[in-house]
Amino acid sequence: MVTIRKIIIDTDIGDDIDDALAIALALNSPELDLVGLTTVYRNTPIRTKLALQLLKAYGRLDIPVATGIGKPLFAETNIDDIPCQWSDEYHDIGLNSDQHAIDFLIEQVRLDPEITIVAIGPLTNIACAVMKAPEVMKQAKIVMMGGMYSAYYPEWNIVCDPEAAAIVFNAGLRLTMVGLDVTLKCRLTEADVEKINRASQSEVSFLSRLLTQWMDSSKHLPILHDPLTVAYVSHPELLKVAPKRMLVECKGEHTRGMTVEEQDVFFGRPTETNMLVAVDVLRDQFVDMFMQRLFK
Numbered sequence: 001m002v003t004i005r006k007i008i009i010d011t012d013i014g015d016d017i018d019d020a021l022a023i024a025l026a027l028n029s030p031e032l033d034l035v036g037l038t039t040v041y042r043n044t045p046i047r048t049k050l051a052l053q054l055l056k057a058y059g060r061l062d063i064p065v066a067t068g069i070g071k072p073l074f075a076e077t078n079i080d081d082i083p084c085q086w087s088d089e090y091h092d093i094g095l096n097s098d099q100h101a102i103d104f105l106i107e108q109v110r111l112d113p114e115i116t117i118v119a120i121g122p123l124t125n126i127a128c129a130v131m132k133a134p135e136v137m138k139q140a141k142i143v144m145m146g147g148m149y150s151a152y153y154p155e156w157n158i159v160c161d162p163e164a165a166a167i168v169f170n171a172g173l174r175l176t177m178v179g180l181d182v183t184l185k186c187r188l189t190e191a192d193v194e195k196i197n198r199a200s201q202s203e204v205s206f207l208s209r210l211l212t213q214w215m216d217s218s219k220h221l222p223i224l225h226d227p228l229t230v231a232y233v234s235h236p237e238l239l240k241v242a243p244k245r246m247l248v249e250c251k252g253e254h255t256r257g258m259t260v261e262e263q264d265v266f267f268g269r270p271t272e273t274n275m276l277v278a279v280d281v282l283r284d285q286f287v288d289m290f291m292q293r294l295f296k
Contacts, residue, residue, distance in 0.1 A: 014083025
């Protein structure tokens with residue numbers, strides 16, 4: 001018997017293609033019940049409409065998309081920035097939720113504390129929900145794509161709003177971090193991309209359109225950062241995880257946005273952990289599953 005897990009995806013869809021691929025994987029995973037999407041970072045109204053177009057392609061406009069916060073807590077950014085996967089024709093689609101993303105997240109956790117929030121963008125919405133309703137959000141399961149434990153590198157979802165990430169890391173949540181340490185191993189091949197581009201299904205054709213726009217902009221093959229994060233919820237055996245204490249560097253000219261593992265290097269004593277961290281992945285098994293489900 002398949003166990004169904006309810007999830008919300010908090011996404012900055014429109015920049016890297018992996019957000020759209022992650023949502024598609026969730027829609028095609030019988031183990032997952034996608035109850036809503038929330039958008040975050042920069043032009044969130046545009047991201048919401050792009051997410052709605054993706055849901056429309058899959059015939060799932062019953063799934064609400066709640067618009068979230070575009071501006072980081074302290075840093076400056078262009079909230080009118082147009083993501084590379086946007087097309088002006090997408091303006092025509094109507095909204096299906098008038099609830100703010102923060103309120104939507106809090107309400108859904110209050111209704112079902114076992115719901116999982118899959119955070120695949122900067123953590124601004126999550127941090128604000130934690131600050132607004134800390135006792136509710138402490139019940140939530142959060143699986144996030146971001147950071148890195150084995151190297152000092154300012155990963156995108158963290159460096160875009162380090163202060164928000166620090167709030168989430170220090171809030172005592174049930175948190176799992178899927179970082180670049182494992183996601184970088186999950187790059188699609190040219191043959192994989194060609195298969196997507198040749199697809200006859202209308203929903204995969206829509207993904208192909210977004211993929212083409214993104215590859216024209218990025219000039220490299222897709223890496224399945226966000227799909228791996230979604231897959232962990234339905235297939236936790238794909239990742240090896242370890243308890244760690246991770247911190248976020250919020251200052252420093254060269255270090256802002258880095259995630260750092262706190263260790264006792266002198267005596268090797270254990271430190272109090274604050275999350276599970278992915279340390280290895282069954283790469284081939286995951287990519288095979290992803291490609292099969294994309295064409296379901």
